Amino acid sequence: RNMMTIIEHAEADDFLETEIPEASGAIGKIANNLVLTLTELKLAHAKKFEALSQFAGGVAHEIRNPLNSIGMTAQYLKNIFTQKKVSQRDINEVIELLDIMNYETDQLKKISEQFLTLNRPRQLKLEVVSLNNLLDFVLAEFKVITERTGIKTLRNYDPELPKTRLDDDQIRQLFFNLIQNAIQAIQPKNGSIYITTSIEKNAGGNWIIANIRDTGVGIPDQIQERIFDAYFTTKEQEGGIGLGLAIAYQIIMAHGGRIEVKSQVGMGTEFKAFFKY
Ligand SMILES: Nc1ncnc2c1ncn2[C@@H]1O[C@H](COP(=O)(O)OP(=O)(O)O)[C@@H](O)[C@H]1O
Numbered sequence: 001r002n003m004m005t006i007i008e009h010a011e012a013d014d015f016l017e018t019e020i021p022e023a024s025g026a027i028g029k030i031a032n033n034l035v036l037t038l039t040e041l042k043l044a045h046a047k048k049f050e051a052l053s054q055f056a057g058g059v060a061h062e063i064r065n066p067l068n069s070i071g072m073t074a075q076y077l078k079n080i081f082t083q084k085k086v087s088q089r090d091i092n093e094v095i096e097l098l099d100i101m102n103y104e105t106d107q108l109k110k111i112s113e114q115f116l117t118l119n120r121p122r123q124l125k126l127e128v129v130s131l132n133n134l135l136d137f138v139l140a141e142f143k144v145i146t147e148r149t150g151i152k153t154l155r156n157y158d159p160e161l162p163k164t165r166l167d168d169d170q171i172r173q174l175f176f177n178l179i180q181n182a183i184q185a186i187q188p189k190n191g192s193i194y195i196t197t198s199i200e201k202n203a204g205g206n207w208i209i210a211n212i213r214d215t216g217v218g219i220p221d222q223i224q225e226r227i228f229d230a231y232f233t234t235k236e237q238e239g240g241i242g243l244g245l246a247i248a249y250q251i252i253m254a255h256g257g258r259i260e261v262k263s264q265v266g267m268g269t270e271f272k273a274f275f276k277y
């Protein structure tokens with residue numbers, strides 16, 4: 001009879017709120033296990049659902065700023081061109097504004113690419129490339145922000161680093177995500193980011209290593225194992241969506257490499273990306 005009660009509650013979908021009657025014997029145990037499993041399933045579903053709505057919120061948040069900026073700039077451009085006379089100074093200003101719109105559009109493109117590439121099986125377009133060059137390319141993308149915020153980027157590349165077969169675009173995205181996190185971790189903005197490349201030979205093979213270290217806030221021990229999970233973020237307030245490291249991890253795995261993290265709260269964080277060569 002107890003089992004019937006349990007099943008009735010489960011069917012009515014209120015087994016979470018109801019006290020589970022003490023069931024005894026083998027069948028009772030099975031029934032109890034069933035209830036536990038159902039409960040877990042329901043919680044997992046709720047969690048997924050919450051992750052999804054957080055994700056949607058994150059998307060909205062991330063695209064709001066660039067969209068606002070583009071919208072306001074467009075309005076301003078219209079004001080300029082509805083004047084009776086447009087001066088050379090106006091034209092110069094228009095050119096600057098169009099640059100801003102271009103930049104914001106690029107941002108939007110990047111954001112949407114991050115979403116699109118998540119969980120898509122990664123097909124690699126392998127090319128023989130220099131990791132040092134790739135890193136320089138990504139650093140150049142952050143030049144404006146690092147200069148404006150006074151964050152120092154210090155490079156220490158192995159000049160003899162062998163070239164290796166990598167997917168150019170994906171590796172750039174990987175470093176983009178790591179360096180973006182490093183910049184965001186530095187507060188107030190007077191820290192440094194050290195970017196080092198080196199080779200290591202050990203029993204596991206020959207490795208090319210890129211090391212991205214920052215003097216930022218650090219990552220508490222208890223969350224270190226979750227930072228690579230999709231949608232895990234401690235930056236909800238700032239509009240973080242928690243995809244950067246999940247994507248970084250996928251990219252590294254697709255390349256047959258590995259990634260290590262070392263961090264201490266208040267001291268900073270170091271990510272080490274390993275590639276076979
Ligand atoms: N360099 C870093 N310094 C401190 N915390 C970091 C760093 N990189 C990642 N994290 C932590 O890992 C979390 C997940 O990072 P990520 O997947 O890029 O998502 P997001 O940056 O959107 O939060 C961050 O919210 C942050 O708590």
Ligand SMILES: [Mg+2]
Nearest residue numbers: 180181244245
């Ligand atoms: Mg990030």
